[in-house]
Amino acid sequence: MDHRMKQTPFARLGRRAFAALAAASFVVAALPAAAQDKFIVMASTTSTEQSGLFAHLLPAFKAATGIEARVVALGTGQALDMGRRGDADVLFVHDQVAEEKFVADGFGLKRTPVMYNDFVLVGPAADPAGTKGKDIVAALGKLAAGKSEFVSRGDKSGTHAAELRYWKAAGLDTPVGKVAGYKECGCGMGPALNIASSTGAYVLADRGTWLSFKNRGDLAVLVEGDTRLFNQYGVIVVNPARHPHTKTDLAQAFADWVVSPAGQATIAAYKIGGEQLFFPNAGK
Amino acid sequence: MSAALLSLRGVSVRFGTVQALKNASLDVCAGDVIALVGANGSGKTTLLRTLHGLVRHSGERRVADAAALQAMVFQRPFMMRLSVWNNLRLALWLGGVPRAERDERGLQALQRMDIVELRDRPARALSGGQQQRLALARAWALKPRILFLDEPTASLDPTAKKEVEALLAGFAADGMTLVMSTHNLGQAKRLATRVIYLDQGEIQVDLPTAWFFSDRVEGRAQQFAKGEMTWTIE
């Protein structure tokens, strides 16, 4: 329309609104910078977090060093991927082969063993496949021969990697397609236990998650104590050469503390129902 | 003829495949009260909107004074979900009236249209006639040079119709230029100085009122003037 300077009132309003929005954006952008105490991002596994270890261990670490460790819990494979992308400062996982490759490929500085816990084979209390005992490889052999269901995490986790090693030791390169009742859920330990509990299946679990798992239904521990079931944890500081933004010093402080006598004692002190879950073995 | 405030020369408007206005030419002069008459779909509303500058068209549209305000009142007035007073203030703001004058002009407008006691009511809760008076207040407060009206009394009851007509007559008496479309021949006779008859998008007749309603006009226009087409004279 051509008959008035209609833009004037709107233009004034528009300019004021834009200025307000710009000011607000600056405030919002500055917020993360303002809330900056010392912290590191630690990539670890769901089974470790769900065991409750971190709620016990990390406050002790903070008390000793003033550093807050923020745990992002994923499967071991995803945790290592996170390390490769530089989104974590330190890794705390349990798959020795994958960890050593990680360091060899130059993504991590050094792998240091910290502690171990163990796996257990859990299944229906009635144990239709007759797996009960102290031999995991024999148990899996019986499962392969029969029709019982087995739930696998199938998620590149440390637990999954261990499970596949046991199947291999029992003579099966890949259980998929060869074991009648084998099911992969692509999920964490808890959901896998949920599935096993509701369908009466067998599942390989870490003792920590099992002890805190509340939906057991008919499940019980059938195979334990086999030394092959021991699950070794390692700590790795992410290599700053690849990702200069990582907080290497603070991450190293964690790596040093967790293998120190104080850290190792804190690990040993963690119990569920009077039972120790993790056995420190740094420097052994 | 006094100088033209607004002129159209050979203006055509097309909406999709429909030719709404064909080759329209006219001058709107200061002090005119023009009635646009014609059947439904003859192009009255399109011509009105084109004169006001709301529609894309081919041909030439010239405005004598680019700074002079125009205002328009539609058949069904659109009121924002605000109070009467805030609707008025919005119009004053959009019309570029300086802040210092807004309150005074707004109040004057309410008084002139006799709706002062309604000022804090929600505008959409008013009756049809009251809303139309508010629409007139909103337009008048801007002191427009030309006021366009699209069938301003068509949806009103007889009492409201009379009130609005009286207000329009008052505007005309004050010297405001009005261009209004109407179905109501009696209204055209009462208010207009000039009648333009449209048929199928073309201006057929453009005459002073007295001439339009005399025997000088022929054919369909004559039929129309004599009310032989499909509406009533009031």
Place this chain on the structure above:
Amino acid sequence: MGAFAESFATAFHLIVHADPVLVRTVALSLLVSGSACACAAAFGLAGGAWLAVARFPGHRVLLMGLNTLLALPSVVVGLVVYLLLSRSGPLGSWGLLFTPTAMVIAQTVLVLPVVAALSRQLVGDSLREGGDQLRSMGAGPMLCALLMLVHDRWAVVTVLLTAFGRAIAEVGAVMIVGGNIDGITRVMTTTIALETSKGDLPLAMALGLVLLAVVGVVNVGIGLIQRGTGSALAGVR
């Protein structure tokens, strides 16, 4: 049925005793989703208004694209934002990953299409009714559209409540970009997911009920405000 009864009892217990961890989690949920809603409102309402009046070639294609984004899975949004904010990604140096800010960004991206598409519809409908009048009064096309947002303000509130509901109920995006870090980026939905995976189903359900209760309170609040100020001017027609 026992699990449901247990959940109701647990939910009631949690609310009455105002467990501090729960309160903190609820507060973070409200903060993250509320902020995302506010950002989406700022950009989405303006964008929706603009789309209602924009007439450039290809604006119809843009509109179809926008409507398609209404069905964006929250996990996909989470992945995209994660890859952007990752230290190996383009915005890695901002250091936003695994912070509440990243969660706000992800949820804003998720609900922005909702706000834009719905407000575009509202504005378009109202412009059909009163666009001519406002243009006649001297408003340019964009100003007409923004005035229609004021005119339809209670419908806009409903749109924003819809967006808020979508944001506070989603878990895929915040899980990926936030990392579900205890005390930092753990919100109601990620807590529910965690408790479910730990097998504590009654607690997970109870938390779900608490979340619904919180959103219910927000809705009641808005309703009271509407009763107090809005309905008088809500208009008869």
